[in-house]
Amino acid sequence: MDKKDIIRLLSSRELSDKQMLEELRSELDAELTKPEPDYSRVAELTEAMRTIAGDDPQRDSENIAVLTEEVRARSRRFAFRRFTRWAMTLAACFVVGLCIRSYETVADPSTLADRWIVQNGSGFVIDISQEDFSDADPFPTVTTSSSDPEEPVTTTTTTAPQGEITTTALAQTVPTVTVTTTVYHPDYGYGTYVSDKMLELAEPYGVYPDVVAADRRYKYFIDTELTDFQCEELTDSTNLYYTFESGECTLYITAELYKTPVPNQIIPFDEDTEYETFDDPPAYVFTEDSTGTVVFHQKGSSDLYTVTVIYKNGSHPYPELMYYNFARAFTSAEKYMSGRPQSAATEG
Amino acid sequence: MIENEECERIIRDYYREIYNYCFAKLSFSKQAAEDCAQDTFLALHTKRGHLDSDSIRAWLYRTADNVMKNYLRRTPPDGISLDDAPEIPDTADPPDVTRESVLDVLTDEERRILETYAAHGYGERREAARELGMTLAAMYQRIHRIKQKLKKR
Numbered sequence: 001m002d003k004k005d006i007i008r009l010l011s012s013r014e015l016s017d018k019q020m021l022e023e024l025r026s027e028l029d030a031e032l033t034k035p036e037p038d039y040s041r042v043a044e045l046t047e048a049m050r051t052i053a054g055d056d057p058q059r060d061s062e063n064i065a066v067l068t069e070e071v072r073a074r075s076r077r078f079a080f081r082r083f084t085r086w087a088m089t090l091a092a093c094f095v096v097g098l099c100i101r102s103y104e105t106v107a108d109p110s111t112l113a114d115r116w117i118v119q120n121g122s123g124f125v126i127d128i129s130q131e132d133f134s135d136a137d138p139f140p141t142v143t144t145s146s147s148d149p150e151e152p153v154t155t156t157t158t159t160a161p162q163g164e165i166t167t168t169a170l171a172q173t174v175p176t177v178t179v180t181t182t183v184y185h186p187d188y189g190y191g192t193y194v195s196d197k198m199l200e201l202a203e204p205y206g207v208y209p210d211v212v213a214a215d216r217r218y219k220y221f222i223d224t225e226l227t228d229f230q231c232e233e234l235t236d237s238t239n240l241y242y243t244f245e246s247g248e249c250t251l252y253i254t255a256e257l258y259k260t261p262v263p264n265q266i267i268p269f270d271e272d273t274e275y276e277t278f279d280d281p282p283a284y285v286f287t288e289d290s291t292g293t294v295v296f297h298q299k300g301s302s303d304l305y306t307v308t309v310i311y312k313n314g315s316h317p318y319p320e321l322m323y324y325n326f327a328r329a330f331t332s333a334e335k336y337m338s339g340r341p342q343s344a345a346t347e348g
Numbered sequence: 349m350i351e352n353e354e355c356e357r358i359i360r361d362y363y364r365e366i367y368n369y370c371f372a373k374l375s376f377s378k379q380a381a382e383d384c385a386q387d388t389f390l391a392l393h394t395k396r397g398h399l400d401s402d403s404i405r406a407w408l409y410r411t412a413d414n415v416m417k418n419y420l421r422r423t424p425p426d427g428i429s430l431d432d433a434p435e436i437p438d439t440a441d442p443p444d445v446t447r448e449s450v451l452d453v454l455t456d457e458e459r460r461i462l463e464t465y466a467a468h469g470y471g472e473r474r475e476a477a478r479e480l481g482m483t484l485a486a487m488y489q490r491i492h493r494i495k496q497k498l499k500k501r
Contacts (some may be wrong), residue, residue, distance in 0.1 A: 006459070009466050010495065020488045023473060027484060028372060039365075039405050041483075046368035048485035052492045053376045057364065064363050066388055068356050071393045075352055229352065 018050050024049050075230055195336055197226045198242055198253065205231050207238050208333035209255035210303060212326075223247060236260045250310045258302040276319040283327035285319040292317030296327035305330060350396035350404070358404055359389050366412050373416055384419050388412045458494050465491065 009015060028045045031037050050057070195211035202209055207348040228243035237258040244251040275286045283296035297304045305325040309317060331339075350358070366388055371381035388411050392399070399407060454462075461480060465487070468476040477487040 005466065006454075006462055009462060010498070015465075015491060017492065020492065024485060024488060037409075039409060042369065042409070043365045044483060046365070046372040046484045048479070048489045049372045049376075050368045051489050053371070055371060055376070055378060059378075060364050060367065063367070063382060063386070064360055067363065069361055070390070071352070071355060071359065074390075074393060077409075162417055191354070227349070227351075 017054075021049055024052070032334075192246060193224055194251075194253075197229075197244075198240070198255070199333055200338075201226075201229045201231070201242070202240055202255070205233065205238055205240075207240070207257050209240055209257060210298070210305065210330040210332055211333040211336050212329045214336055214339045224251070225248055247312070249312055252308040252310075254304075254306040256304040256306075258304065260302065275322075278319075278323045278327065281327055283323050283332075285322045285327075286319050287319055287322070290314045290316060292319070292322045294322045294326050296323075296330070350392075350399050350401050352396075354401060355393055355396050355406065356402070358392065358408075362405065362408055366408055369412055370416060371408065374419075380419065380423070384412060384415045387415045387419075391415070453497065454494065458490070458497075461487065461490055462494065 013019060024045050028049070031041055031045065034226045058317040076172045192214050195214065200210060222300065224244045224246040226242065227245045228241070230241040233240070237256050239259075240253075240255040240257070242251075242253040242255075244253070275284060277284055281296050281298050283294055286293045287296075290313075291308060292311075293306065295304065295306050305327075307322075309322065309326075311317065363385060367385040368383055370384040370388075371378065374380040374384065388408060391411050392404075392408065393467050464480050465473070468479075473487070476486050477484045480487055482490070
C-alpha cells in the first residue's frame with residue numbers, strides 16, 4: 001500500500017469516526033442481547049467508543065472523588081439520623097429528668113450534689129459533671145474457681161486490683177469472677193483485632209480513641225469481625241460507631257470524642273433495668289436480658305465510650321464482667337501501640 | 349453485605365467502566381452519562397446491605413440500565429443536551445495528508461494496521477482485527493490515534 005492509497009483511505013468515509021462508532025455500537029448491542037453478556041468485552045467496546053468520541057477521561061478522578069465524598073456524607077447522615085432518632089425518643093424523659101433535677105435543685109440543693117444519675121420513666125440521664133464516687137462500689141475482691149472446662153488456668157487470688165486482670169467466668173454459668181495476676185491462657189483471643197480496626201478507621205479523621213489494651217484476653221474477641229463503621233463529625237465532637245460480630249456476641253462500641261466538656265448522656269432502658277456504678281475508670285453498667293451496656297470515661301477526659309454487648313446465646317451479662325472486660329480494658333491509643341505485642345501483629 | 353470501605357473501592361474500580369457505558373448509550377452526552385453513573389453508584393450505596401460483592405459488576409450494569417431508562421423517561425432522547433457531546437465527524441474529516449511527507453511519521457505497525465484494514469471490506473473488519481491480533485475495539489482505537497497523530501502534524 002503506497003502513500004497515495006493511505007491518503008485515499010484516511011480521506012474516505014470508511015475511516016470516519018462516526019463510521020467506527022456505528023460499528024462499535026453494533027458490536028455493543030449484539031453483546032448486550034446475549035443472556036450473559038461478557039462485561040469485559042462491553043467495557044472494552046465502550047472504552048474505545050469514548051476514545052473515538054473524544055471524551056476526556058481526566059474528569060474521572062474528580063468525579064470519583066466527588067462521588068466518594070457524597071457516599072461518606074450519606075453514611076454520616078444515616079448515622080446521625082439513627083443517633084437523633086434514638087435521642088429524640090428520649091427527649092421527653094430527658095426533659096423530665098432535667099425538670100426533676102431543676103426542681104430538686106431549687107427545693108433542696110444539698111440533696112442533688114451527688115445525684116449524678118437520675119432514673120426516670122424511660123431511661124437514665126447521666127450528668128458526668130456531677131459525678132461523686134464516694135458511694136460507688138469498691139473494686140470487688142472475690143475468690144472463686146471456675147468449673148468451665150474451657151476456662152483458662154487460673155490462680156485464684158483475692159487481692160486489690162493490681163496488674164492485669166483476666167476474666168475467666170462465663171456470663172451464664174459462672175456467677176463470680178476470678179481475679180488473677182498471672183499470665184493468660186493462650187487459647188484466648190487478643191483485643192488487638194478490635195483495637196487495630198478501631199484505630200485504623202479513626203485515623204483518617206485525625207482522632208485516636210482509647211482502645212482495648214493489647215494484652216487483654218476476652219473470649220468474645222475470638223473470631224470477631226468488623227461488620228460496620230460510621231463516623232459522625234459534629235460541631236462539638238467526633239463520634240465513631242463500630243460494630244463487631246462473632247459467633248458469641250454482637251459488640252457495639254461508640255467513641256464520642258468531645259471538644260467540650262462531656263454533656264449529659266441519655267441511656268434508654270426500662271425502669272427495672274439493673275445498673276451499677278464503678279470507679280477507676282468511672283463506669284455505669286446497665287444490664288437487661290442478654291444485653292449489657294457500659295458507659296465509661298477516663299477521669300478528666302472529654303472522651304466518652306459506650307460498649308454494648310448482646311449475647312447470642314441469651315446469656316445475661318454480669319456488671320462486673322462488663323466493667324472488667326471493657327471499661328477496665330481500655331487504654332490510650334499511645335499506650336496500646338507501645339504495648340502491642342509483635343506476635344499479635346499478624347493476628348485478627 | 350458490602351461495607352462502606354468496599355463500596356468506595358467499587359466506585360474507584362468501576363466508575364470509568366460504568367460512565368463509559370452510560371456515555372455510549374446516551375448519545376455521547378457527558379452530562380447525562382455523569383448523572384446516570386452517579387445515580388448508579390448512589391444506588392449501590394443505598395442497597396449495599398443486601399448486595400454481594402462477587403456479582404457486583406453485573407449488578408452495576410443492570411442498575412445503570414434502569415437508571416438510564418428512568419433518565420430517558422424524564423428526558424426524551426431528543427431532549428438530551430448534546431451541547432457537551434463531542435462533534436463526531438460524519439466524513440473522514442481527515443488530517444491534512446495531502447502532503448505525502450506527513451505519512452513519514454507513521455510507524456511500520458501503524459501502516460500495517462491501515463493496510464490490513466483497507467484490505468478488508470465493510471463487514472469484514474473483525475477479520476482484519478483478528479489478523480492484526482486485536483479486538484475490533486482495539487483496532488479502531490489504534491486507527492483513531494493514528495488519525496489524531498497525523499492531525500497534529
